[in-house]
Amino acid sequence: MTAVLQARGLGKRYGRRWALRDCTIDIPAGHVVGLVGPNGAGKTTLLKLAGGQLAPTSGSVAVLGGPAGGPAQLAKVGFVAQDTPVYAGLSVADHLRLGARLNRGWDAALARNRIGQLGLDLSHRAGNLSGGQRAQLALTLGLAKRPELLILDEPVASLDPLARREFLQGLMEAVAEHELSVVLSSHLVADLERTCDYLIVLVDSRVRVAGQIENLLATHHRLTGPRRDPGRLPADQHVVSARHTDRQSTFVVRTEAPIHDPAWTVSGLSLEDLVLAYMEKPAAARPLLEVQQ
Amino acid sequence: MIWLTWRQLRGGAVTTAVALVALAAVLALTGPTLASDYSSGITACTRGGDCARFFDRFFDDKQIPFLAVTVVVLVLPALIGLFWGAPLIARELEAGTHLLVWNQSITRTRWLAVKLAFTGLASMTAAGLCSAAVTWWAEPLDKSAAPGFTLMDPLVFGARGIVPMAYAAFAFVLGVTVGMLVRRTLPAMAVALAVFAAVQLAMPLVVRPHLLPPVSSAFELSPANVDGIHMPRDGGSLALTLESAIPGHTGAWVLSSHLVDRSGRTLDDSGPGAIAVSTSSGPCAPPEQRPETAQAGDHYAGCLAEINRLGYRQQATYQPFDRFWPFQWIEAGLYALLIAGLTAFCFWWIRRRVS
Incomplete structure (x- = not known):
């Protein structure tokens, strides 16, 4: 497995606050990777570091085998930033020209075709585009530089459901056509489920779980039964989350082996349940009131 | 990259060019008359013997346009710093478009270098042309100027010769630097203007008198x-x-x-x-x-x-008139140092601190 993105002890500090701390992560090539986590988990910071937009305070991050942010890396990595910024004063045609001028590997035909398919008017000012059109323009710029890795940071967060679906569909088509690796962050699990085949849950700069979505769904189970202490579960069943009432216990466990204990009612998990189980903090470590920035 | 820089500057550049052409047209129309009035007046007064009176009258008549064009040259660098310098980076940071442009296949160092060089040269060209036109037009008036309005006096010194170009380049880089630090366009414009005005006041009040040791001497009344x-x-x-x-x-x-x-x-x-x-x-x-x-x-x-x-005598310290050009070069050199320092800081900051 070659890694498109590899971070080792990666950290970024703003003033006194660590936005990302001691993050170690491997993202394999050839996947559409969904990066999910609560707000403030460090997703944006991680992706900006990978895109070379930020310099790390500590540790290192490598993209496609080289340190992120180098001139050689810039050409190979596409980056669509949060809220898909475009130049409000420039026209759609100006944006394509910008891409053509600033990228050696620019695929003018791809860019033109995509804009044509989207029905965007070339003379339209980008400032007058709808949110969905703007996102599509930013995606077009990211795709037409023909990157090996495309990083998208919450690209659909501010879009309506229809625009969101069109955007992700466009992304999927491009991935199929050009065989690129994609890392996509979102806090909307439903979007990721449609788009991604690999999932990483990032909480407090730490990778909670990473793996192919198919495998994750196959190896995670919800066990419901009479109240029991988590320590008394078999050793190969890794407890992700545990919930107890007076008489009943509900566990989310990860295990490769089949579950034979007749006391349990075993059910599958949806991807959303799985993600939520990992995002929950261990009961003991959880403060009463949590203040988030 | 040059194309993008030009595309982003285009609106401002066209406005400035139109204003400069209008100014140049007015100066070109009135300049020859001014020069011929002056030379015929000089011929008359050298025959008559009292040129001081001619100078006084000639200068008094034209004082308002003289001050107006001088103020234009003094204000232009500030406008350049405000409208070209401050938004250059601040607007990108504000709109998030730096994330778009920094992910094209050029490094942000090169991006900044082209933006600074291209727009900086445009600023210097605008100020240089404006100064040259005004210097040409005002030549007869500069020769007959009343005390307080001569070429060496603070008001006029900064609006003639080469220093306007240095001011414009400085105002531009100052605007860029402040914009990069403040990260918002409007506050950056305000801060840049305040700092620029302070420097422009400090220069003639505090620094310029000492560029060369002033001459001190006693004169008969x-x-x-x-x-x-x-x-x-x-x-x-x-x-x-x-x-x-x-x-x-x-x-x-x-x-x-x-x-x-x-x-x-x-x-x-x-x-x-x-x-x-x-x-x-x-x-x-x-x-x-x-x-x-x-x-x-x-x-x-x-x-x-x-x-x-x-x-009884007049005891005066002064900077003689023939130091005009040495002072122009020294002051332009001082600003060049400031510009170099700010530029170096911009490159360091964009590599290390800006996200």
């Missing part, structure tokens, strides 16, 4: 440096006000000018009792008491001669 003598009719003491000009050094930038007595003690400019000369009799007595001086001018000259005889 004459109509060239005495503004007026007040002779009290009731026999009180004589009051004398000095002009900020010195005889024999037309166009010098007078930094200080005091009346001193024989022993070199500084007198209050016009303080009563300062000048120990009799006002009840002798040359400085009121004219009614001295009918032999038929004309007021003679009387005035006589009194001045008496004050001179008693050893």
Whole structure:
């Protein structure tokens, strides 16, 4: 497995606050990777570091085998930033020209075709585009530089459901056509489920779980039964989350082996349940009131 | 990258160009008349002998347009800093478009280098052309300017020659730097303007007088440096006000000018009792008491001669007029140092700190 993105002890500090701390992560090539986590988990910071937009305070991050942010890396990595910024004063045609001028590997035909398919008017000012059109323009710029890795940071967060679906569909088509690796962050699990085949849950700069979505769904189970202490579960069943009432216990466990204990009612998990189980903090470590920035 | 820089500058550049062309047209239309008025006036006055009066009248007539074009050259660098410098990076950071452009296949160092060089050169060109046009137009007026408005005087010095280009480049880089630190366009414009204004005031007030050691010397009192003598009719003491000009050094930038007595003690400019000369009799007595001086001018000259005889002098420190070009180069060099420092800081900051 070659890694498109590899971070080792990666950290970024703003003033006194660590936005990302001691993050170690491997993202394999050839996947559409969904990066999910609560707000403030460090997703944006991680992706900006990978895109070379930020310099790390500590540790290192490598993209496609080289340190992120180098001139050689810039050409190979596409980056669509949060809220898909475009130049409000420039026209759609100006944006394509910008891409053509600033990228050696620019695929003018791809860019033109995509804009044509989207029905965007070339003379339209980008400032007058709808949110969905703007996102599509930013995606077009990211795709037409023909990157090996495309990083998208919450690209659909501010879009309506229809625009969101069109955007992700466009992304999927491009991935199929050009065989690129994609890392996509979102806090909307439903979007990721449609788009991604690999999932990483990032909480407090730490990778909670990473793996192919198919495998994750196959190896995670919800066990419901009479109240029991988590320590008394078999050793190969890794407890992700545990919930107890007076008489009943509900566990989310990860295990490769089949579950034979007749006391349990075993059910599958949806991807959303799985993600939520990992995002929950261990009961003991959880403060009463949590203040988030 | 040059294309993108030009595309982003285009609106502002066209506006500036239109304004400059309009200014140049006005100057080109009025300039030749001004020059011919001046040369015919000079011819007339050298025959008649009193060119000082011609200079006064010529300059007084044209003082308002003279000040107007001078102010244009002084203000242009500030406008460039405001509208080209401050938004250059701040607007990108504000709109998030830096994330778009920094992910094209060029490094942000190169991006900044092209933006700074291209827009910076455009700023210097605009200021240089504006200064050149005004310098050409105002030449006859600069030659006849009244004290306080000569080429060496702070108001005019900054609006002639090469320093406007240095100011424009400095204002631009200052705007860029502030924009990068403040990260919002409007506050960046306000801060950049305040800092630029402070530097532009500090330069003539604090720094420029010492670019070369000023000359200090004592001068005899004459109509060239005495503004007026007040002779009290009731026999009180004589009051004398000095002009900020010195005889024999037309166009010098007078930094200080005091009346001193024989022993070199500084007198209050016009303080009563300062000048120990009799006002009840002798040359400085009121004219009614001295009918032999038929004309007021003679009387005035006589009194001045008496004050001179008693050893009163004008003690002045000044920068001579022929230092205009050395000062232009030195000051442009100082600004070049500031510009280099700010530019280096911009590159360091964009690599290390900006996200």
